[in-house]
Amino acid sequence: MPTTQEIPTASPIGRGTPRIDGPLKVSGAAHYASDFHFPELLYAVPVEATIANGKIRQLDTAAAEKMPGVRAIFHRKNIGKIFRSSAGKGNEGICIERRPAFEDDVVRYYGQYVALAVADTFESAKAAADAVVVTYAKEKPNVEFKLTADHDPDTVETSYGPEKRVQSERGDAAAAFASAPVKLDQTYVTPAETHVPIELQGTTAMWDGDHLTVYEESQAIFNLRSVLAQMFGLPYENVRVITKFVGSGFGSKLWPWTHCPLAVAAARQLGKPVKLVLGRKMTFQAAGHRAHTQQRLRLGATPEGKLVSLQQDYVYERSMLEEYHENCGEATSFHYSVPNLRVHFGRARRNIGTPSDMRGPGAVPGLYATESAMNELADQLKLDLVQFRILNEPKIDEGEGIPFSSRHYVECLQLGAEKFGWSKRNPDVGSMKRDGLTLGWGVAGAAWIATRDDAAANVELRDDGSVRVACGVQDIGTGTYTVLALLTADKTGVPVEKVEVVLGDTMLPHGPVSGGSWATASVVPAVFAAADNAMTALLNAATTTPGSPFENRKQDDLAFKGGRVFVKADGPGGGVPFADLLKRADLRLVTGSGRSEGIFGSKAKPKFSMHSYGCHFAEVTWQPEIARLRVSRVVTVIDGGRIINPLAGRNQIEGAVVMGIGMALLEHTTYDPQNGAPINSNLADYIVAVNADVPKLEVHFLDYPDLELNAIGARGIGEIGLAGIAAAITAATNHATGVRVRELPIRIEDLLKSSVLA
Amino acid sequence: MAGLLTTAGPAITTLAQRSEKAEQELSAATKDAIPVTLHVNGQKHNLRIDPRTTLLDCLREHLHLTGSKKGCDHGQCGACTVHVNGRRMNSCLCLAAMYQGDEITTIEGVGQPGNLHPIQEAFVAHDAYQCGYCTCGQIMSAVALLSEPVGPEDAEVKEFMSGNICRCGAYQNIVEAIQSVRQSTNRQKAG
Numbered sequence: 001m002p003t004t005q006e007i008p009t010a011s012p013i014g015r016g017t018p019r020i021d022g023p024l025k026v027s028g029a030a031h032y033a034s035d036f037h038f039p040e041l042l043y044a045v046p047v048e049a050t051i052a053n054g055k056i057r058q059l060d061t062a063a064a065e066k067m068p069g070v071r072a073i074f075h076r077k078n079i080g081k082i083f084r085s086s087a088g089k090g091n092e093g094i095c096i097e098r099r100p101a102f103e104d105d106v107v108r109y110y111g112q113y114v115a116l117a118v119a120d121t122f123e124s125a126k127a128a129a130d131a132v133v134v135t136y137a138k139e140k141p142n143v144e145f146k147l148t149a150d151h152d153p154d155t156v157e158t159s160y161g162p163e164k165r166v167q168s169e170r171g172d173a174a175a176a177f178a179s180a181p182v183k184l185d186q187t188y189v190t191p192a193e194t195h196v197p198i199e200l201q202g203t204t205a206m207w208d209g210d211h212l213t214v215y216e217e218s219q220a221i222f223n224l225r226s227v228l229a230q231m232f233g234l235p236y237e238n239v240r241v242i243t244k245f246v247g248s249g250f251g252s253k254l255w256p257w258t259h260c261p262l263a264v265a266a267a268r269q270l271g272k273p274v275k276l277v278l279g280r281k282m283t284f285q286a287a288g289h290r291a292h293t294q295q296r297l298r299l300g301a302t303p304e305g306k307l308v309s310l311q312q313d314y315v316y317e318r319s320m321l322e323e324y325h326e327n328c329g330e331a332t333s334f335h336y337s338v339p340n341l342r343v344h345f346g347r348a349r350r351n352i353g354t355p356s357d358m359r360g361p362g363a364v365p366g367l368y369a370t371e372s373a374m375n376e377l378a379d380q381l382k383l384d385l386v387q388f389r390i391l392n393e394p395k396i397d398e399g400e401g402i403p404f405s406s407r408h409y410v411e412c413l414q415l416g417a418e419k420f421g422w423s424k425r426n427p428d429v430g431s432m433k434r435d436g437l438t439l440g441w442g443v444a445g446a447a448w449i450a451t452r453d454d455a456a457a458n459v460e461l462r463d464d465g466s467v468r469v470a471c472g473v474q475d476i477g478t479g480t481y482t483v484l485a486l487l488t489a490d491k492t493g494v495p496v497e498k499v500e501v502v503l504g505d506t507m508l509p510h511g512p513v514s515g516g517s518w519a520t521a522s523v524v525p526a527v528f529a530a531a532d533n534a535m536t537a538l539l540n541a542a543t544t545t546p547g548s549p550f551e552n553r554k555q556d557d558l559a560f561k562g563g564r565v566f567v568k569a570d571g572p573g574g575g576v577p578f579a580d581l582l583k584r585a586d587l588r589l590v591t592g593s594g595r596s597e598g599i600f601g602s603k604a605k606p607k608f609s610m611h612s613y614g615c616h617f618a619e620v621t622w623q624p625e626i627a628r629l630r631v632s633r634v635v636t637v638i639d640g641g642r643i644i645n646p647l648a649g650r651n652q653i654e655g656a657v658v659m660g661i662g663m664a665l666l667e668h669t670t671y672d673p674q675n676g677a678p679i680n681s682n683l684a685d686y687i688v689a690v691n692a693d694v695p696k697l698e699v700h701f702l703d704y705p706d707l708e709l710n711a712i713g714a715r716g717i718g719e720i721g722l723a724g725i726a727a728a729i730t731a732a733t734n735h736a737t738g739v740r741v742r743e744l745p746i747r748i749e750d751l752l753k754s755s756v757l758a
Numbered sequence: 759m760a761g762l763l764t765t766a767g768p769a770i771t772t773l774a775q776r777s778e779k780a781e782q783e784l785s786a787a788t789k790d791a792i793p794v795t796l797h798v799n800g801q802k803h804n805l806r807i808d809p810r811t812t813l814l815d816c817l818r819e820h821l822h823l824t825g826s827k828k829g830c831d832h833g834q835c836g837a838c839t840v841h842v843n844g845r846r847m848n849s850c851l852c853l854a855a856m857y858q859g860d861e862i863t864t865i866e867g868v869g870q871p872g873n874l875h876p877i878q879e880a881f882v883a884h885d886a887y888q889c890g891y892c893t894c895g896q897i898m899s900a901v902a903l904l905s906e907p908v909g910p911e912d913a914e915v916k917e918f919m920s921g922n923i924c925r926c927g928a929y930q931n932i933v934e935a936i937q938s939v940r941q942s943t944n945r946q947k948a949g
Contacts, residue, residue, distance in 0.1 A: 022882035023871035025890030026897060028825015028864070035824035068790060069808075122819060123810040198829040198837050198925050199891040247827070247891025248926050280830045477889025477926050647885045651928055655888060658927025683834035683923060690920040691929040692913075 011490045013712065014703075016647030020501065021245075021481045030245045033217040034202045034277050041204075042071055043122040044266050044276035045129040046259060047115035048285065049107040052141035052351040052676025056105040056114055056134060064117060064131040069124030071270055073132060074116040076102040079265050085230035087159075090454055090598065091513045092226040094255050096159050096288065096324050096356045100231065101258040107136065108320040109353045110677040111285025113258060118266050118274060141351035141676030147294045147315040149346025156347070158325035163345075168333035168399050171340030173298075176309035180300025184377045188297065188369035189743040191668035192317070193290040194283070194678075194686060195358050199247020201287050202277030203263040213240045216260060219249045219476055220513035224256050225506045231261050232268070243504040246476040246514070250659075251357035253476070254515045257287045284681035288356030289669055291316040291326040293365045297373035300340075305383045307338040307392050312370065315346045319354035323347075326355060327362030331447040331723070332370055333399025334609060336392040341399075351676045357515065359659065360719035363448055364726075368663075368744065371444035371727035376740065379427075385443050385731065386413050386422060397609030405608035405708035409445065412615045412637040415700060416443070420617035420635040429738040430622075430756030437621040438756055439632075440736025444727035446614040450641065450706060450715040453512035453519075455526035456595035459488060459534040463588055465563070465579040467494045469527060470502040473511030473519055478718055479648035483520055484527060486644055490712075491531035492578075493562035509593065517612070517716025520644065522598065524710040529594025535560040537590035538578050545585040549576055608708045612720045614638040616657065618728040622736035624757045627748050629737070631661050631729060635698045641715035642705040649717055653699045656721025662689045663722070664729035665745050794855050798823065799867030809855050813847075814838045816854035817864060825865035825894040829923070836922030837891065839898040840864050846902035848921075865894035868901060876942075877901050880935035888926035896922045900936045904943070912937065 024030040049056075061073040072078075082100040087093045101113040117128035155164050177183065204215040212234060218224045221241040229236045246253060263276035278287060293316045300309035316326040329343035358364075378388035393410050396403050417423065425441045426432055432439040457471040469488040475481045485499040502508060512522035539558050542550040542565055550558060550565065559568045566575030582590065599606070619633040634657050643649045666687040672679045680686045705713020726744060734740050737754035741747075791806040798821060805820055814831075817823045817840070826849055829837035833848040840849045841863040869875035877900045880886070887893040899922050908918050915933050924932065 018882050018885065021890070022885075022887075023874060023878075025887055025893050026865075026874065026878040026881045027868075027870050028823070028866050028894045029871055030890050031824065032827075032891060034828075035818075037819075037822055121808055121811075122815055123808040127810075196925055197889070197891070198827070198835055198923060199889070200828060245891075246889060248889035250925070277828070280832065280834075477887075477891075479888075648888075651885050651888060651926075651931055654930055655924075655927030658929060659925075682832055683830045684832070688923060688925060689927070689929075690923055691916040691932065692920040694916070694927070694929045697930055 012486050012496055013490045013644050014642070014646065017482055017486060017496060017645050019479055019482045019648065020485050020496065021475070032199055032245045032247050033204060033215045033243060034275065036204060036215050038206060038273040040272045042118050042120060042270060042272050042274045043125040044116055044118045044263055044274050045125040046113040046262065046282065047117065047129045047132045047134065048282060049110060049112040049114050050675070051107055051136045051138045052110040052143065054107050054136045054138040056107065057137050058135045059115060060133040061115065064128040067124065067128045067131060069120040070128045071118045071120065073128065074118065074266055074269065075114065076105065080269055082261050082265055083231050083233055085227045090601065091220055091223045093230060094223050095227055096255045097258055097322055097354045099321055101262050109285070109351050110675060111282060111353060113262065113286065116262050116266060118270060143350055143352060143671035143673055143676045147317060147348040149315045150348055152346060156323065158323045160325060163325055165345055167329045167343040167345065169342045170398065173309045173311045173340040173342040176340035177298050177300040177311060180308050181303050182301045182381055184297070184299045184373055184380060186297055186373060186376060186742060188295045188372055190293045190365040190368060191744060192292040193358060193663065193667050194669050195250040195252035195288065196283065196683065196686065196688060197248040197250055197252060200278050200280060201253060201257060201259065201283060202275065203260045204273060204275040205264040205267040206273035207267055210234060211238045212264060213242065214264065215242050217246045217253050218243045219246065219253045219474055219515050220255065221472060221474060221504065221506050222510055223513065227256050228261065228264060232264060241506045243474050246474055248477045250359040251361060251515060252288050254357055254513065280683065281681040284669060284678045284686065286353045288354065290358035290365070291324065291355035293326060293328055295328055295369040297369055299373050299377050301377060301381060303381070305381050305388050305391050307336055309340040310338045312343045315348055317350045317352060317355060318347045319352055320349055322354040324355050326365065328366035328369065330363035330366055330449065332366060334394065334397040335370065335445065335447050337394035337398060338392070352671065360448060360722045364722050367446060367723045368726045371724050372730055372742065375442065375444065375727065375731040386417050389413055389445060400609055402607060402609050405610045406641070406704050406706040407613060408639040408702050408704055409613040411702060412613055412639050416615050416617050416635055416637040419698060419700060422617060429735060437623055438736050440620045440622060440732035440734065441617070442728045442731025442735055443615060443617050444724035444731065446616065446720055446723035447611050448517060448720040448723055450521065450610040450612055450709055451516065451518055451600040452596070452709065453522040453598040453600055454510065455512045455522040456509035456593065457523060457526040457530040458509050458591060458593050459527065459530040460589045460591045461492070461534050461538055461578055461582065463579050463582040465577060466498045466500060467492050468500040468502065470508045471511045471523055471526065472506055472508035473503050473523055474514040475503060476514045478514065478519065478652060479645055480514065480519055482648065483644050484523060487524060487527045488531060491528055492535065516600070517718040517720065518600065520714055520716050521709050524712055524714055525596035526594045528711055529596065530592045533592025533594060534590055535592070537592055538581060539565065541585040541587055541590060542581045548581060548584055610706065610709055612638065612640040612715050612717065614720050614724070616725045616728040618725070618732045620729065620732040620736050622756060624754060627751050629733060629746065629751055632695045634695065636721065637700045637702065638717060638720060639702045639704060640717040640720060641709065642713040643701045643703055644714050646701065649701065650699045652717055653721035654697045657697050657725055658689050658694050660722050660725030661693060661729070663744060664726040668745055792855060795858050796854065796862060797860065798862045799864060807854060811854045812850055813840070813852035813854045813857055814849040817849060823864050823866050827891055827894060829892065835892070836899060837895040839895040839922065841898060841902060846899055865898060868897065875901060876939045877936065880939045884931045884935035884938065886931040886935040887928050892922060892924045896924065896932055903936065904940065
């Protein structure tokens with residue numbers, strides 16, 4: 001029998017593999033949601049409220065309606081019914097802004113949509129939207145920066161279910177703090193930050209009778225399907241969502257925003273496909289942002305540096321109608337050993353678009369505060385910042401009272417210190433110099449939850465020797481296409497080039513959300529089960545087909561490895577390529593389906609505490625003559641389970657550090673107290689790090705598999721890299737300048753207070 | 759990879775499938791449209807477009823060359839970068855009607871899967887992207903940079919590439935990819 005397949009020598013998992021979708025991405029052939037075209041496509045542009053609090057008094061659409069090319073101006077009275085949606089178990093039906101656009105005439109934030117212009121061209125639609133005249137009964141908006149908690153009961157409803165405001169408590173934190181020999185009591189502030197993925201949010205919607213198809217850059221297509229089915233009163237199976245590529249999301253594309261059902265409703269009313277892509281300004285107003293937080297940290301320790309008490313009291317902003325929970329206590333209860341602890345939160349309503357999940361939600365602002373407090377307390381104790389952390393390493397998760405599945409935080413710190421050269425640090429402020437610049441060195445730790453969502457997949461073995469794997473998951477830039485190819489290649493022994501990956505469509509098996517750093521961990525068991533089932537089908541054909549070399553063999557006697565079937569007793573030397581067995585059985589292909597249940601949100605008490613860990617060592621340079629502070633070097637170590645593709649994995653951590661440089665030095669969404677508008681709502685005024693801002697970044701993975709999570713021990717690594725980095729940079733800044741910045745971002749005004757003048 | 763292409767969607771009209779006549783009808787939707795002739799990737803296009811149409815929207819919505827992306831519509835992000843007579847431009851800041859007679863090159867004209875430009879190949883090999891949305895603009899800048907007066911150091915490349923924002927933060931790999939092509943070109947010149 002001819003052999004048509006090579007036997008790969010080893011698993012591709014853990015080897016740096018260029019993305020399989022790379023050639024499409026570099027040539028413009030990768031199609032993102034707004035790249036699709038349809039006959040008779042119409043363009044929609046929303047009209048944005050120019051007040052942040054009040055009521056629409058009058059909406060004059062007469063002039064706009066008469067403009068050339070205009071098909072309709074939609075508003076509350078003519079858009080047709082849009083129902084609300086309700087969240088169920090798992091990630092189904094979730095909307096963070098639950099009020100559909102146009103539901104009433106009340107304006108609660110600047111930029112809320114009040115009308116929608118639809119025309120034959122984008123230019124006509126934009127001109128018509130600008131020509132709609134809205135008069136308002138205006139009231140003073142509340143966008144006050146200082147946060148005072150609203151009166152709330154002890155347990156509050158949030159977008160993700162009820163939460164106790166005392167999130168975690170053990171011992172008597174207040175009494176232990178009162179009697180602690182060394183104390184720190186400081187408040188840390190993080191501003192509103194906006195995700196600004198370079199791909200703008202948008203929806204292209206079309207109807208065929210009572211069937212709806214939507215192209216949208218969604219991080220969770222099955223959630224969007226369930227939301228739209230509810231909002232338009234459709235059977236679930238009548239809604240199809242397609243998302244082949246996502247121009248990153250960072251959480252802003254996890255759950256649908258109010259423009260999406262507007263595009264769907266406009267397409268319904270006009271009987272033609274409608275494309276609605278937000279302008280950049282709109283993405284600052286009505287497509288989510290990281291909540292502004294204010295966190296009081298009280299830490300008590302012995303003179304030797306053992307923590308005795310930790311209290312975190314935080315307040316965050318929320319919008320007028322919604323209850324998005326910014327969980328700053330995410331990592332507080334387990335990250336260090338401390339016998340007395342209390343984590344408590346409050347909320348403050350503001351006339352702003354609702355905050356939502358942004359990369360490492362809760363944990364990123366939370367760890368900025370707790371790690372900053374750890375650094376300040378270590379300085380107070382005159383202890384090394386690394387040693388102080390190691391001194392307080394916990395043996396178990398003291399918040400849950402359960403063991404860690406796999407925690408190597410101390411090793412992260414030790415390896416990072418070695419790679420960075422931390423032992424050469426002179427702790428005196430302004431004492432280290434290089435090339436005429438003052439250096440500052442800082443460190444901080446990181447943690448992020450490791451969990452799994454529900455997932456299903458399908459694997460086909462085909463008679464040309466190729467394998468197809470399909471899963472309704474999304475690739476938001478994390479390398480999911482390639483991860484699925486690597487997992488399938490690993491399991492079947494087929495080379496990566498022969499694996500076809502299909503994702504991003506609700507016609508496919510139900511995939512997990514691309515959020516929470518869960519997608520990779522979630523697809524592992526589903527893809528493996530699907531591949532196992534496909535291989536069983538193949539063995540079944542091999543043992544039952546007349547004339548097959550394995551006819552009448554028991555399936556248990558056979559093995560499937562390296563893309564070949566062989567008799568176990570004979571060893572893998574011989575064997576027959578699976579494609580030949582398919583051909584002999586007159587099979588084009590055999591298929592296998594696999595699914596796995598998620599563990600996130602499960603009510604059962606977990607046996608293990610599962611998280612990723614890491615640390616950042618940051619160096620800044622300080623030039624007092626021109627008050628210039630730059631990040632000049634970062635070494636990051638990540639304990640993120642087994643890394644499937646280190647090429648993409650390292651890139652992802654580096655990218656998170658880049659965002660962290662922005663968080664520490666550049667990014668803040670500012671609300672105008674006069675009209676409530678986010679005033680820096682463009683990419684020249686909301687500053688993110690560009691190429692020249694980014695120094696040499698070094699990333700190391702520990703690569704310990706977390707086998708409690710899945711069979712290969714892979715966790716997600718999309719968010720962990722942003723946790724802690726801002727605290728490392730503020731510590732380095734203090735070391736260089738003597739200025740302790742407790743409100744991000746670090747501003748030049750802060751640094752002008754520096755005592756280090758040369 | 760074939761799967762990524764074949765499952766793109768049921769109702770897509772590709773550029774190749776559309777006749778020139780259909781192209782004209784499609785773009786003559788507004789009464790105030792004006793005739794415009796553009797030379798894109800070596801091909802002549804006779805269009806009727808709204809005079810307010812930017813070069814970016816013209817490429818994307820009329821010629822269906824969607825590799826050029828809209829990220830800000832303000833000339834702030836660089837995702838829409840194209841070449842006009844060999845110079846890089848933010849196509850969102852250009853009115854299409856003003857570029858008749860100019861040679862316009864988009865990413866689709868730089869290289870295609872199976873026939874990639876060395877910069878495109880280097881971006882794949884160095885993983886110089888994540889989501890890929892800013893990538894075509896990054897590559898258009900990088901290809902233009904090869905013939906710009908840029909010094910040999912990474913710092914100079916970073917400066918020249920700072921008009922293209924990558925929110926995923928793949929900057930280190932972008933610089934590596936560009937430098938690998940520049941160094942191999944220099945070696946070839948030296949050899």
